[in-house]
Amino acid sequence: MSEKKAPVAPRSTDAESVGGAERTQLQMIVSRFARHRAAMVSLVALVVIVLFTFVGPFVWRWDHTVHLEIPPSVPPNADHPLGTTTAGHDVLGQLMRGTQQTLKVALTVSVLGTVVGSLWGATAGYYGGRVDALMMRVVDVFLIVPLLIMVAAIAGNARAGTTWYAVALIIAFFSWAQIARVVRGVVLSLREQDYVEAAKAAGASPGWIIVRHLLPNAAGPIIVAATLLIAVAILLEAGMSFLQFGIQPPDISLGQMISDARTAVSTRPWLFYPPGLMLLAICLTINFIGDGLRDALDPRQTMVRR
């Protein structure tokens, strides 16, 4: 038996069938996701939030900065639906800009942290032995360093803490270790599975096995960790802003808004509740979407009832 006996069918039909098969697979994932009601509602909600924060600023007449025309400390009214601050910001304008910055930071951190953490953890878990010991000691170092202090120290020295991507990079640099540890644990058991050995027997390289078999099968825990990381990133960013290291005024983030309004919860509630509820909404929707995604990516889930 040799290469000679390649398929006789003409190329074009083959190419078609390839596309067809892959489309149906994607369709299956989409339909499984669509059946997850909470995830679908959350997805719609998140899209609305994203539109609100990215398109909103072009539509709304006030931006997030101080304007002399804005009367200070006014409760919600027709001109300012969410009221104004003592300094003369429009809260709605602030909320749009703040949510936008927070989302950018949180998603960047989550993506970077998850990619780096998963690969790191999976590599350590797959090879085991000395490689594993060395790689996981590095992870331990990142885990035991008090995160906020390190972040604050670096951000303070680098003086780069005023732009969102610098903040995101710094937070990501210190938060991938948690994911690496989770993934390594999962991979330790997955690598003993027969299908991994089958791939080895077929001649697959370690990289192929990690990317094609180990990471997809670890998708559940990875997604859970990634959604948690988003919440953590939002909180960290808020903490950094509070310590004057995060996104700096005149720019604004949700964390900053909340920390500014922390003394006004009962006296001027319109300052505190909009960013607080927005933060809650983002964390909840992302968690539900994560749930739905995890179920949709698992072909064993035939039906999702909720």
Add this chain to the structure above:
Amino acid sequence: MTTTDQKSNEGTTPRGTDDVVLEVRDLSVTFPSDDGPLPAVREVSYVLRRGEALGIVGESGSGKSVTSMAIMGLLPKNARVEGSARVLGQEVVGLRDEKISRIRGNRIAMIFQDPLTSLNPVYTVGYQIAEAVLAHHKVGKKAAMDRALDLLKLVGIPHPEQRIKQYPHELSGGMRQRVVIAIAMANEPDVIIADEPTTALDVTVQAQVLEALEAARKETGAALVLITHDLGVVAGHVDRVGVMYGGRMVEMGPVEDVFYRPRMPYALGLLGSLPRLDEDRGERLTPILGTPPSLLALPTGCAFSPRCPMARDVCHEKEPRLLATDENGERVRVPVEDTSAHTAACHFSDQLGETAPEDLFRATSVQADTVVKLDAAEERAEEALDEISDSDTGSTEESGRERETILTVKDLVKNFPIRSKGLLKRKVGEVQAVSGISLDLREKETLALVGESGCGKSTTARLILQLIKQTSGEVSYMGQPLHTLSPRQMRPLRRDLQLVFQDPFASLDPRMTVSDIIAEPMRIHGRSNSDAKGRVKELLDLVGLSSEHGSRYPHEFSGGQRQRIGIARALALNPKVLLLDEPVSALDVSIQAGVINLLEDLQEELGLSYMFVSHDLSVVKHIADRVAVMYLGKIVETGTTEELFRAPSHPYTQALISAIPLPDPVKERTRERIVVTGDVPSPADPPSGCRFRTRCPKFADELSESERTKCVEEPPELIDRGSGHRDACHYSKVMELLSASRS
């Protein structure tokens, strides 16, 4: 408790209802599930008389275990149990838990499959037996411990005084199962339900445990319900047998009647699909087509009708009752109490009587959901084969006498280090998994590697594939040494050497579609996507699946179909050698036959060489050309299949062959047995000299003191006893164990 007169009439089946210890009537169990009610057991009725042994056989999902769990009151709370089950006249269905506890363990006891999980690891075995005694009797602790000691003696545990103080992990699997039997016997119950008591054990240990069970039963006069999938175990150890299918009892009768004159096509099919140790290789197995029905979507009428070659219209409409056939060939009703009757649930059971499995079932390798689909699949398979053989005509001609050796293994050794716990991980010992094995595999032949668990047979397969690195020794393929190659250099050679796994559930990546799984080896070796897609279709046809199956995921398939997917993946790169690691041992009997036939067909059509690793000698006898028997990392005997089974010369081979239960009640009860004692020693500390000497019946009984010294001091070499039949025993003697079959 038992009296002497009960013991004396043990084995016979007297009439009347007064000696009935267990009576099950119209027992049905339904589980609520997300997809609607799941009827696991449907209207099962049987009676069990004092001292009688009843076997219940069936494939996975036939409801055989659920029935006994219902009797024991061990089902989860959400299960709906209807009908009645009486233990000594006392109704147990619907009884409250505290009431049933008084019966459970006292009047009726259960032995579970896995001795590892049915014993509590934090208590000594003596304590656990004593606990069972104390649960039902007001005796002192001392008295209970004394009873525990007696029970350990009863089930044949050597040195019971020491064992009684040991914890379960200090005992081997066979010993643990004996302890479980001792616990079941603790209160001299009237009924013992044994649910697959030996499935987790090796054959030689299985024989010991079954013997212990038999002995213990004789002592207490308990009746036995033996639930198993192994027709051989049933044949030798029970008086009557019931066959379950799709939650129903479909045939029941005295064991000889059911085995020699089955009246239900399913029972007939099961017997036909079983590879047999007492038959020649030439005959093909006759598998039952299709897969067992899903209990959620049972067919109307007879549950077996979609797979039954005899099925007619009435079978698809009306469910047959369990009836006997009288002298005039009429189907008549008999009372359940009549334990001598042979009943079957088939509309046409009167037409079956002397039918052989081959008359009814076709010997084919293809298995499909329906017979209609099957024909189409067969056609496609043939087309695919034509296509393949077109390009292959050149090689078929040179199938001359001399088969070329393509794979050679020489003095292969693998020791796994045992490391200490803690930071330093010092090496504290070695597990000698494989100790100096030499093999050669010739072109287009099947070499079987057999042995019990832990003998190193799977490790050998992985060493050959260089999936693990050997400690020393050589492996060469077509004259090229593999053991010196780097992983990168090895990659192109992997095309020719492929592996098929035992567990069809773990060996397929659950997140990949079947197409992707089969195409993966081709992608790894750089075939283009469209190229691979076409080949996947061919391969699916070749293994008897349809190409629509490609876009589905593994979990949607049954065990047999998954194993076919695994075989298709292994064939993707047109290998020359397949290493089959227990490819059929995880499958149900009726499915197993289809896969075996498929493997035989593929070998013939594609000219493959097989290295068949298995513990199942019946399958090996059916499929292999040559056999190598392994024990504790060494080959103890090797020869052609015909020679090795006809005239085994090593005591271990002899013991192994005689321990395999034959699915034939008369042969099984009358054959000569060579019983091996004890368990396989730890490979971390193998015995000196001959590794088998600690269990060897010859060493224990026949040899003189001076002869024994040689066994202890000198490891025996594999020596040729003529015509390539070699064994490693200082005092080997040929022995004929299997009377030649009539065929």
